[in-house]
Amino acid sequence: MLKTPHIAVNTRLLLKDRLEGISRFTYEVLRRLTTRHPEVHFSFIFDRPYDESFIFGANVEPHVLFPQARHPVLWHSWFHFSTPLLLRRLKPDLYFSPEFYLSGAKDLPQVPVFHDLAYEHFPEDIGRWAAAYCRHYSPRYARKAAHILTVSEYSRQDLATRYQLPLEKISVVYNGASEHFRPMPEAEQAVVRARYSRGCPYFYFVGTLQPRKNISRLLRAFDQFRAGVSEPVKLLVVGRKGWKYREAMQTYEQMRFKEEVVFTGFVSDEELAGLAASALALCYVPYLEGFGIPVLEAMYCDTPVICSNLSSLPEVAGQGAMLVDPFKEEDIARAMQAVYADAGLRQQLIEAARLQRQQFSWDQTSQRVWQVLSRFL
Numbered sequence: 001m002l003k004t005p006h007i008a009v010n011t012r013l014l015l016k017d018r019l020e021g022i023s024r025f026t027y028e029v030l031r032r033l034t035t036r037h038p039e040v041h042f043s044f045i046f047d048r049p050y051d052e053s054f055i056f057g058a059n060v061e062p063h064v065l066f067p068q069a070r071h072p073v074l075w076h077s078w079f080h081f082s083t084p085l086l087l088r089r090l091k092p093d094l095y096f097s098p099e100f101y102l103s104g105a106k107d108l109p110q111v112p113v114f115h116d117l118a119y120e121h122f123p124e125d126i127g128r129w130a131a132a133y134c135r136h137y138s139p140r141y142a143r144k145a146a147h148i149l150t151v152s153e154y155s156r157q158d159l160a161t162r163y164q165l166p167l168e169k170i171s172v173v174y175n176g177a178s179e180h181f182r183p184m185p186e187a188e189q190a191v192v193r194a195r196y197s198r199g200c201p202y203f204y205f206v207g208t209l210q211p212r213k214n215i216s217r218l219l220r221a222f223d224q225f226r227a228g229v230s231e232p233v234k235l236l237v238v239g240r241k242g243w244k245y246r247e248a249m250q251t252y253e254q255m256r257f258k259e260e261v262v263f264t265g266f267v268s269d270e271e272l273a274g275l276a277a278s279a280l281a282l283c284y285v286p287y288l289e290g291f292g293i294p295v296l297e298a299m300y301c302d303t304p305v306i307c308s309n310l311s312s313l314p315e316v317a318g319q320g321a322m323l324v325d326p327f328k329e330e331d332i333a334r335a336m337q338a339v340y341a342d343a344g345l346r347q348q349l350i351e352a353a354r355l356q357r358q359q360f361s362w363d364q365t366s367q368r369v370w371q372v373l374s375r376f377l
Contacts, residue, residue, distance in 0.1 A: 004041050005377040008092040011044040012069055012078070013099065016051040017268070020208065020239075022115055024293065025151070025175060025365075026098040031056050032366035033373075040377070043090055047078055072133035080104035094146075094376040100134075102141045109146035109376040113173075114138075116151075116290030116311070117158050118212055125211040126243065139163045147372055149173050151291040152312035173369050175291045176362030180269045181300040184277035192278040196262060201280045202234035203306075203336060206272065206294045208242035213286045214308075214326050215248040219255055221332035222283075226257040228337060233260065235283075238275060240266040277301040281339045281346070284308070285326040292316050296360050299353035304346045306335045316360070320353030 009030065013023040034042050034056040042060045044050070047069045050062055063086060069078035083103040087095060095103055095110040102110045119138070123131035142148060142163045148170045150156050156170045184192075193199050203222070207213045215237065222235045252258055267275065276282065282298035284307045292313050298305050305321035307313045314323060322339060324331045339346055 005039065006041045006043065006090070006092040006094075007373065007377070008043040008045060008087055008090055008095045010083075010095075010097040010099065010101065010103075011050075011054065012047040014044075014046070014050065014054045016053070017266075019269070020266075021293065022099050022113075024178075025113065025115070027054070028176060028178065028362040029098065029366045029369050032362065033370060034060055036366070037370070043092060045083060045086065072129045075101065075133060094373060096373060100138055100141055102144055110144065111147050111149060111373060111376070112141055112145050113149045113151070114142065114155060114159055114170075114290075116155055116288060117162055118288050118290075120162055121288055122212060145169075146376060147171065149369060149372060151175050152315055154312035154315055155290045171368065171372050173365050173372075174360050175293050175296065176360055176365050177293065177297045177300045177357075178269060178273075178362065180273035181276060181297045182273070183302040184274060188274070189278035192274045196236060196264065196275060197234040198232075200232045200234050201340075202236050202262075203281050203283045204236040204238055204275055204279045205283055205285075206238040206276075206297075207284075207286070208239050209237070209245035209248060210242035211244050211247070212288055215245070216251040217326065217329050218283060218285055218332065219248065219251045219261065221285075221329040221336065222261070223255050223257055224329060224333035225336040225340070226260055229340065233280070233340065235261045236264055236275065236279070237261065238264045238267060238272065272297070273301065276303055279303050281306055281336075283332070283336060284313075285324060285332055286313075287311070287326045289313055295321065296357060299357040302350050302354070304339055304349040305353065306332070306339060318352070318356040318359075320349060320356035322349060 013026055019027050038059050044060055044062045046064045065082040067074045067077055069075050079101050084105040087105045095108055097112045100112045100114045102112055119131055119134035151174055153172055156172050159170055160167050276298050281304040284294050286308055288311045290312055295305055295307050295316050299320055307317050307321045308326040309323035322335045324335045
């Protein structure tokens with residue numbers, strides 16, 4: 001009798017109402033893989049009680065391991081002690097980790113997803129313990145991996161160069177945008193603007209508030225832009241507070257037009273899709289991204305995009321965005337002014353984005369992931 005293929009998966013980032021970035025990738029890919037491959041048994045490994053909505057089918061078996069892995073010391077315990085013990089008992093064919101962390105298990109093929117190497121380029125942007133852990137284990141995990149997945153050609157080249165890896169060991173699977181993100185009728189847009197921006201046009205940023213997202217420069221650039229227009233244009237900053245965000249809040253307090261800035265906090269997928277579809281433009285200027293999912297989400301909403309010209313963002317945006325130097329506030333402000341003032345430019349960006357976005361979808365991502373994982377079954 002043929003043995004049922006068995007994949008064990010690190011699902012510690014699947015948290016109800018907290019799907020963003022890596023956890024969004026985890027959710028969208030696993031939802032498709034488990035549904036499309038009922039012949040495969042999946043062991044989902046959580047670090048806390050899980051929401052039943054993450055058990056996508058009868059072929060998914062959940063496991064909860066102690067301790068909750070939310071600190072470098074606990075990461076080490078969870079990945080290097082708790083997880084290997086479970087894997088020894090489960091005897092899967094493969095361990096798949098949608099983040100770069102691997103288990104301490106031996107004699108088992110393991111495939112991680114390296115989204116970016118921000119902790120190598122900007123270790124000061126995260127906590128000292130986290131930076132030390134990531135920089136110690138990341139190259140070791142990269143060498144240990146049977147194969148590596150990543151989400152952009154930029155990250156593939158960065159990994160190969162930084163860790164001296166052969167390019168053929170790394171496959172690009174990209175990211176996608178969920179089905180919530182689509183154009184919205186003007187009447188519905190007006191309702192969203194009435195709720196979030198007092199009916200005013202607005203630019204928006206979305207992401208966890210942390211240094212790499214470059215929010216301080218975005219706020220100062222918006223101040224420059226706002227000084228040159230008479231209409232009460234708003235800036236919506238959408239996302240939860242992360243780490244080292246106090247500099248951004250200090251910048252906000254010093255703004256001339258801080259009353260035109262709205263911090264929404266974390267919002268649901270449906271709310272975010274409405275905010276994206278109703279905006280004047282997305283203004284997304286991190287100085288390092290492995291992909292930049294918000295850019296693609298805006299494109300699927302027919303919303304113009306202003307984004308950084310560094311790391312993966314030009315690759316994702318193509319001709320469908322106005323690229324700016326994220327370290328030059330005046331460059332960001334000029335782009336905001338151009339997009340605000342020129343309806344023709346906005347339409348040109350939208351039409352270019354409609355072509356560009358066709359390269360990326362979660363369906364395509366999951367297919368690319370499966371092409372690699374299936375080699376080990």
